[in-house]
Amino acid sequence: MLEGRTWPGCTAGLAVVVLIGAAGMAGVPPASAGTVMSAVGAAPSLPAGTRVTGPEPRSAIMRVTVALRSADPGGLGRLAMQVSTPGSSGFRRFLRPGQIEQRFGPPPAVAAALGSWLRSRHLVTGPVLGDGLLLPATGSAGQIEAAFQTTIERVRLADGRTAWVNRQAPRVPAGLRSGVTAVIGLDDLVLPRPELASPPVPGPAACRAARSVAHVYTAGRLAHAYKFNPLYRQDDFGQHVTVALYELANYADKDIQAYKRCYRVNPFVRRVPVDGGTSIGANPGGTEEVTADIQVLAAMAPRANILVYEAPASGGAESTVDNYGSIVQQDRAQVVSSSWGTCEPIMKAGEPSVLRIEAEIFQEMAIQGQSMMAAAGDTGSEDCLSKITVADYPRLAYRLAVDDPASQPFVTGVGGTTITRYGSPPVQAAWNQTPGGKGYRAPFNGRHHRPAGFPGNRVGTGGISGMWRMPPWQAGFDHTGNASGARCVAPRGTDCREVPDVSALAARGTSTTRGYVIYGTAGAFKDSRWVTAGGTSLASPLWASLTALADQQMPAHRLGLLSPSLYRIARADPRAFTDVTAGDNDYLAARGHPSHRTCRDGRSRHQPCYRAARGYDMATGLGTPQASYLITDLHDQRSGDA
Numbered sequence: 001m002l003e004g005r006t007w008p009g010c011t012a013g014l015a016v017v018v019l020i021g022a023a024g025m026a027g028v029p030p031a032s033a034g035t036v037m038s039a040v041g042a043a044p045s046l047p048a049g050t051r052v053t054g055p056e057p058r059s060a061i062m063r064v065t066v067a068l069r070s071a072d073p074g075g076l077g078r079l080a081m082q083v084s085t086p087g088s089s090g091f092r093r094f095l096r097p098g099q100i101e102q103r104f105g106p107p108p109a110v111a112a113a114l115g116s117w118l119r120s121r122h123l124v125t126g127p128v129l130g131d132g133l134l135l136p137a138t139g140s141a142g143q144i145e146a147a148f149q150t151t152i153e154r155v156r157l158a159d160g161r162t163a164w165v166n167r168q169a170p171r172v173p174a175g176l177r178s179g180v181t182a183v184i185g186l187d188d189l190v191l192p193r194p195e196l197a198s199p200p201v202p203g204p205a206a207c208r209a210a211r212s213v214a215h216v217y218t219a220g221r222l223a224h225a226y227k228f229n230p231l232y233r234q235d236d237f238g239q240h241v242t243v244a245l246y247e248l249a250n251y252a253d254k255d256i257q258a259y260k261r262c263y264r265v266n267p268f269v270r271r272v273p274v275d276g277g278t279s280i281g282a283n284p285g286g287t288e289e290v291t292a293d294i295q296v297l298a299a300m301a302p303r304a305n306i307l308v309y310e311a312p313a314s315g316g317a318e319s320t321v322d323n324y325g326s327i328v329q330q331d332r333a334q335v336v337s338s339s340w341g342t343c344e345p346i347m348k349a350g351e352p353s354v355l356r357i358e359a360e361i362f363q364e365m366a367i368q369g370q371s372m373m374a375a376a377g378d379t380g381s382e383d384c385l386s387k388i389t390v391a392d393y394p395r396l397a398y399r400l401a402v403d404d405p406a407s408q409p410f411v412t413g414v415g416g417t418t419i420t421r422y423g424s425p426p427v428q429a430a431w432n433q434t435p436g437g438k439g440y441r442a443p444f445n446g447r448h449h450r451p452a453g454f455p456g457n458r459v460g461t462g463g464i465s466g467m468w469r470m471p472p473w474q475a476g477f478d479h480t481g482n483a484s485g486a487r488c489v490a491p492r493g494t495d496c497r498e499v500p501d502v503s504a505l506a507a508r509g510t511s512t513t514r515g516y517v518i519y520g521t522a523g524a525f526k527d528s529r530w531v532t533a534g535g536t537s538l539a540s541p542l543w544a545s546l547t548a549l550a551d552q553q554m555p556a557h558r559l560g561l562l563s564p565s566l567y568r569i570a571r572a573d574p575r576a577f578t579d580v581t582a583g584d585n586d587y588l589a590a591r592g593h594p595s596h597r598t599c600r601d602g603r604s605r606h607q608p609c610y611r612a613a614r615g616y617d618m619a620t621g622l623g624t625p626q627a628s629y630l631i632t633d634l635h636d637q638r639s640g641d642a
Helices: 074-085 097-102 106-122 141-148 205-213 219-225 229-233 255-263 285-298 313-330 344-350 354-368 387-390 536-552 563-572 625-634
Strands: 017-020 037-039 051-055 061-067 134-140 150-154 162-166 172-173 180-184 197-202 243-248 269-273 305-310 337-339 340-343 371-375 412-422 427-430 463-469 496-499 503-507 514-518 529-534 597-601 604-608
Touching: 037 597, 051 097, 061 141, 061 313, 074 097, 074 354, 097 313, 097 354, 134 313, 134 371, 141 150, 162 604, 180 337, 180 354, 180 597, 205 514, 219 229, 219 285, 229 625, 243 285, 243 313, 243 536, 255 285, 255 514, 285 305, 285 536, 305 313, 313 354, 337 536, 340 344, 340 371, 344 354, 344 463, 371 536, 563 625
Parallel strands: 017 061, 243 305, 243 337, 269 305, 337 371, 371 412, 412 503
Antiparallel strands: 017 180, 037 172, 051 150, 061 134, 150 162, 197 529, 412 427, 463 496, 514 529, 597 604
16 A cells, blocks of 8 residues: 555556655665665566566667656645545645646655666656656666566467566665665556447448438437537537547547548547557557547537547556556646556556556546546456456456456546437446347356356446545445445445446447447458447546536636546436436346346345446446536535535
8 A cells, every 4th residue: 555545556567667755765876886776576477378488679679667656645645635525625726737746746856866877777768747756768678677687578478469577576776775666567468458349330331321320329319318418509519628538549530530520520639649659550459449439529529629648558557657647747638538447456466556656646637627537347247357367367357346447536437328218318227238239259268157158248347446445425325235345455334446436328239229329440440431339438438528518617627536526416416317227237147147146235145246226336336417417516516614
């Protein structure tokens, strides 16, 4: 646990991340030849079935990120809580990045000492990110091995993917060791995944035919269902607001232009390369994700500015922290949305320090007034259950788990629903598409009573965090009997963080349900053109669009972290949310017959994980938005005595 933090947590990545504390660091000179070195942490454990294939080429260029520990991590968390909580005297009194760096950044002597040492080891340092807490650097694999006194080898994972990994614990100068908590990113064993229900299903090719694609809801229909239209009639289209999309892939300009022409909208869309950016060829599957994210935002908040922060997916944790760090350092966006994630147990097993770094970045976002939201995931109550994790982490794959970063306390996690009867508001159920609805192909192995050939469902992820304690604003909302303090080792009488916070449409169009309509030709789209798609990764930008419309009506165009206000509003105004009470998020439910009965629903044990219920539940959170009412309530939240 970080010193002074309210909740415990963990994470990982390919870059190098060094956390430096303030104690005993002033005046520390850079290390020289003969400097005594001290180990930091341990080398990562190799997943099951991993085979070492040889050394990483010493000339291979690696990007590394050095993260310096905040001079006051406890104060950072407390201030993030104050500015986010209605009723607090500090509510919505946001700071600028320079103010945060001055107040919570590392002491100048610490940053100078670390930077000098890195440069003395022939690494090239770049401008700081993350409000001064992240220091990027670049060097060859040989230089990094020499600097941290470790070796980096290539390995082949059980699923066939090749990766690199450090085989010894990294070492840093003993004079700096008292402030170093971790060195992260010397491996790429864990990579985030997009939360898009793919592959897309092709529809008519003509642009004007978007509204006639089979089994979809156009943006106009969704705007009516979720009550965006009253805001549009007030000339609120998200103008003067910027939304940042966290992405690990690239998109084709022609696909975005085709979509904008069809909808007759023209939002500003621009790439922001991070760590050199990326290309469509580098991650063609991710092209579907970033394209869909942009298009949902473009249609639902058509005058908002969209900044697409693109880092290479192959960068692992280094890409993760640099991408989020760039968003917070530049502070160009009032709203941030991520459709990429990794299940918590895998992060804890492979990359246990990145979660802490993310947590500080998300606290900084809250203090700056940036609203951060993330897709909850698409594999139901068993978030780790995918091809990679079943092969590489068989002991973790079938456990109940949630997704990072949606499970972070200072992130609004967005789950998924299916619209069962269209209207305003619509009638909805927890998103759980069966194999007949083109379910997700999971490589079940027949163990633990799981059928070997069952393809699995596409399901909105939800459940209990194994690392974070429940934030105060969420306490007392779960009446299903499933709340627990055991997963995150919370003190007696307290519970762990639950996911999701809210939901929206995530279904993909089939003969039995309707999804989103998007346009794509590049990458994995393979010239499909108009297609139907789904996933919690589309529910997240829908909520980002709503937040952009809400920000437009604020004097400073900033609301900050939404979650504390959302829970308070849910209790006070039943019009603001549509409660979802049907369905469950049991990933392994075959033809409606659950096979993972390990949860409690009220007094009934052994229920599917997790059922939708009246009020808050871990299938759909607080429910889906009725935007016109919700935004009025968001504006009415006030500061005062907590």
